[in-house]
Amino acid sequence: MSTFEQRRRVAFAVARKDLTIEWNSRILVNQVAPFAAIIMVLFAFALDNEGILQRVAPGLVWLATLFSMLVVIQRTFAVESADGALDALRVAGVDPSAIFIGKSLALMVQLFALELLLVGTAVVLYGVEMSLVGFAEAIVTLLTATVGLACVGTLYGGLAAGARGRETLLPLLLLPVVAPVLIGATRATEAAFGSGGAQVSEGWPWILLLAVFAVIFAVVGSVAFGPLVDE
Amino acid sequence: MNSAVASPRGTGTRNTRILGILTIASMAFLALLGLVFSAEDRDQGSSVRIMYVHVPSIWVAYIAFGMTAACSAIYLSSRNRSLIWDRFAGAAGEIGVLFVAVSLVTGSLWGRLSWGTYWVWDARLTSTAFLFITYLGYLAVRRLGGTHRQRARRSAVLALLAILEIPLVHFSVRLWRSLHQEATVATGGTDVHMDGLMLFSLFFGLISFTLLFLWLVIHRQRSLALEDAMENRGLDAAIEARREEAVS
């Protein structure tokens, strides 16, 4: 129906629209980022020991990412379903896979910013130290994990959007699916941080797992998004 | 009972009644086999008796989830998109959730006797727990509302996504476990020596639970069909009421 070029343009338009809305409302900066930071502080209260914090910092960073992601996804789809914008796009005959890619891109940008903040918090609050190679590995981990998370998040967020009780449904659907990302990203970040004596080289196989996950859900998501949100 | 036969009411027919009687009889025989006749296992002791209900339950759960996926695929690919496939998928999903829950609980009771602990972070156990949560989500999506066609398509796509997700989760949990070589107890089950009667009891359990599954899924599909029909009727009545309002 639509050529590749058209689809690309729609995807970028959707992504730009989402990021503009975000930029104007500043929800991410004013509400989600403080929420993520307070999670990190609360973890420190719960695990009241500096040695432990340093050891489990990678897992905590990713848990905080997952929890904040739920808030961000609900926000991006609340924007769509509030005035029936998703329906309007669909009635206009816009390719759903382009909408999926666009929304995933916008989510990727927001998630990546959030993760950078969380890693920074871990460095400052939990006393994590990284080598230069470790830092590079951490960035690659963040990027691959973010692609996977954003694709899955957009897919299931679209399903839960516009339904009664979506606030409670989204975590139930999403958290089991992202378990592989939590496992892979935590191990890769452990290698990057050197927590528990892990070597930087141990991280790369886990990044491969993250990449496989990202590719699978990017492809499947662009196919399945249409039928899932189509009412 | 007699009046029910005279004017057929409910979701039963003559065939399902025969199936039901067969199921009850084989369940009773399974209880005798498992609790009385079969011997204790050399390694597991009497705790092997839990296996006669635990293994068939997880077996039924696998059949049920397989059926959910197959019926969802048939629904999406068939030209007329008959809702009967959607209802079979939903009925099987519901039964699968029930049996996975039963097998998780009986399994942890068995684990307590054999391993001394209710739970180990073994890959198979962990993925089974994920299976349970995933299909709870599937059932929740079925209850989201909207038209029956919306429900059918949404849940069918979700069921196919679950088929993709489960191997991924299982694979990554196995990778995760391979780094933490603490829980190898689960492989202890492979060197269990089984005599003929034990093997027969286990096999008989699989057959009788399969009969049970068939009986349940047929009845549940029919009661789901009635639920859909009643909802349609409520919708028709509402439209009729609106029309009368408009006329007057």
Add this chain to the structure above:
Amino acid sequence: MEDASFIIGSWVLTFVAIGAYAAFVIRRGRELSRNATSEEMPWT
């Protein structure tokens, strides 16, 4: 004895769960079929 109680517990739990679900399915079917037409019950 702990073993016996766990074993009996497993069996009782399994059959109670199945029985409760089967009873729910049957009762729901009876309830709904009370005022269903025969077109709505193609199996009869």
